[in-house]
């Protein structure tokens with residue numbers, strides 16, 4: 202029996218009557234007409250679902266994300282430019298961090314289609330944010346250009362596919378937060394000034410959009426008993442961290458400038474999904 206290998210890792214093994222899309226043969230001479238065994242690239246959605254159901258957290262590398270969402274350089278550049286149009290977060294300023302952001306909420310159907318909801322005050326569930334317990338916070342709304350950006354649409358669809366792996370919800374309440382955190386001599390550079398916390402949602406995700414002149418900014422995920430699931434520094438734009446917020450806690454260490462006469466910068470898209 203001939204064996205044909207796809208050159209992409211990680212692997213899952215299956216049998217197909219013909220070559221699966223995107224899978225290049227290792228050697229045409231190794232292919233047989235009957236009962237050909239293929240080794241195919243694992244679906245990043247499957248990988249994420251398996252990880253969330255086991256360890257509780259998962260990182261999707263940027264190359265995998267770009268391929269899955271069909272994001273080329275021009276499309277990513279247009280998406281990242283939205284972070285130049287954020288507004289100051291006056292609540293973070295109270296704890297000494299310069300943070301820029303916007304905020305919006307969607308209802309996401311099972312098929313991944315999203316419906317933007319009327320802009321409203323952001324409230325986190327009780328007991329999930331020690332800095333702002335039960336307090337509403339008002340942020341600038343998402344811009345029309347951001348809401349209609351195809352990368353956002355693709356991201357929401359991907360996240361709903363991942364989330365349904367741990368909870369089979371008919372729809373999702375989705376909070377979308379583009380953030381920019383600045384670290385400098387007059388800014389603490391704290392992405393999570395509340396410290397280790399939960400968001401009171403089903404799935405929490407962080408997509409790194411940009412990172413410049415920064416050291417620090419390590420993302421950590423913990424179980425309820427304090428055991429560390431993972432610690433990783435999102436350093437390459439397009440890296441996506443997802444976590445099961447029902448049973449994990451998360452935090453991000455402050456960023457500091459590498460070159461002290463310029464601020465450190467960390468742009469992320471935080472999206473949370475709650476089954477509803």
Ligand SMILES: [Fe+2]
Pocket residue numbers: 398399400405451
């Ligand atoms: Fe959080």
